[in-house]
Amino acid sequence: MEWYLKVIKNYVGFSGRAHRTEFWMFVLINLVITLVLSFIDGMLGLGGAEYGMGPLQGLYSLAVLLPSLAVAVRRLHDTGRTGWWLLICLVPLIGAIVLIVFYCLDSEAGDNKYGPNPKGVPAAAGA
Template identity: 60%
Template sequence: MNWYLSVLKNYATFNGRARRKEYWMFALFNTVITIALVIFDELLGLVNYEVGFGILSGLYSLAVIIPGLAVSIRRLHDVNRSGWWVLIALIPFGCIVLFIFGCLDSQPGDNQYGPNPKE
């Protein structure tokens, strides 16, 4: 849970580097919370089927869009890639490239984006 909260504390920090653990723990907690909110929306009757989502899950998604983008960019920095690589998700199969970058180990030592967060 500390990894998730640390991402939220640095919600608009786009510089620096993020470890794999920080990135994937945020993704895990974000997925679990989203699934729980979708279920609550359904149980409480808050789903707007014309829009495709409920009030709680929609507000949560809006709240974590900037922290999610920031941790994704910091993760790309950790593997010595520019944050602009996040835009590859807009093309078909670009998410696969981002998934691979998210799985890669950190670049050892310092790089142009800062010191290695493992050290």
């Protein structure tokens, strides 16, 4: 839960780097909360296939939009890529696959132009 709260507190922090654990724990907790809210919306009769998402899930999705974008950009920064790579998701299927691969890659060793390594691992000697 601390990873989720860390992302929420840094909700407009698009600079810097986020390592894999921070990103994926945020995604996991975000998914669980979304599923619970979707279930509650369904139980209260507030959402359905004809309505799309319910109001609770919709409000939550809107509330975490900026933190989600910010942590995704920081994760791309950690792999040495610019945040503009998020736009590749506009390419159907292929874009999402490329982003998932980028999110799964290890951090760039040492500092990069986006900041120090969040793991605290220095660059390899001679690199």
